[in-house]
Amino acid sequence: MADQNTFLTISGTQRQLILRIRPEDLADEIRERVRSGELSGVDFSPDEETKVADYPRRMNFKVADRVYPASLVNLPCPVETHRTSDRVQFHKSADIGQMLIVYEDEGERAKAEAETKPKAPQSSNPASPTGGAGTAAPGSSAPSAA
Secondary structure, eight states, rough: OOOOOEEEOOTSSSSOOOEEEEEEHHHHHHHHHHHOOTTTTTTEEOOOOOOTTOOOEEEEEEETEEEEEEEEEEEEEEEEEEEEEESSSSEEEEEEEEEEEEEESHHHHHHHHHHHOOOOOOOOOOTTTTTTTTOOOOTTTOOOOO
16 A cells, blocks of 8 residues: 555654655555665655745655655644554654655645645625625624524
């Protein structure tokens, strides 16, 4: 399955994130690297064109000499992860609050960003089903329904 979630240890620390890899061939390759313990050459870093205020945050996911576009997004709530050495006792290892989504190409990332971009608030519309009612400022007299 291409969207398999994998946990990464970044720079030897216990910081974790969810890694969602959309290209199926890359997901298979990373899955094999995780199984073998050989993650050298796998890294991610901010896209050089990205500014801090950009949403979602644009990243580059690197595997050996290949670079894939990625987005770092916040999860709606923290997800706890646990570790075990004996499959009996589990110990909390982290609260995950972010997911890195890796895309096949820039076009796929641009499409995903367009779909998730926050919408601008809409002004009251007199042609709406409520007729624009209910938008009076506090303390002003609004027409009452009889």
